[in-house]
Amino acid sequence: MQKIPFLVRALVGAVLTFSAQPLFAADTPVGYKDTPIIPGQPWHVHDPDRPRPRVVTPAPTFSQNAAAPADATVLFDGKDLSKWKSDKGGEAQWKVANGYMEVVAKKGNIFTKEEFGDFQLHFEFATPEKVTGNSQGRGNSGVFLHGIYEVQVLDSYENPTYADGQAGAMYGQYPPLVNPIKKPGEWQTYDIIFEAPQFDQDGKVIKKAAVTAILNGVVVQHRKEYMGPSKHKEVSSYDGVKSSRGPIGLQDHGNPMRFRNMWIRPLGEYDKP
């Protein structure tokens, strides 16, 4: 009789230990207070006390499967990564299957071979259906405009993390206006309008990069200016930045994020048909 409770206790203990391991292993901070204050704002970079954006449940579809207009360049048509290269050198090494590309951990960020100025960008993404990790360790990727200005791609569905790191954030600078993220595994849409920075002859920025971003049909950034390239735990500036053109990048943050139907078109200028 003495042995049964012991065995039960041992079994329960073993189960608890086993199930607890992933929780501890995946524990990622939900913010930082040891980072600098963002100039002009009362918040630290990645401040856990910065208000989380309000959740807005999006409509089931918005621009999902939107076909590319005639003057667009198709960056990914579901078949191959011929328009892309790896930041480790050579061809992009991510997986392509069933009409989507998928991040393969440690294969590196990928960037388009072509560069762009002002543009309209459409793409679709899905965060992993099987949720692992927490905060920034859960369903993390990102789209790098001109290769350096990140709009965050993250599984922000009921995932407490710092506001300036949520999906739709201008990473480390501004949270999204609201949080319209869908559930893990569902296809989601991004429609992004980017205005390139402009520099004078001495390389001084005279017009900052600006972005308008629509996530699942909901505006999350409205012509907001970047303080400079996106940084982790640092304040940004345009020091050392000179280019008004750049590639589109996608981030390998170690999670098997999926992307599909990606196209881009130049904005053009008024009165210059």
Ligand code: MG
């Ligand atoms: Mg990211």
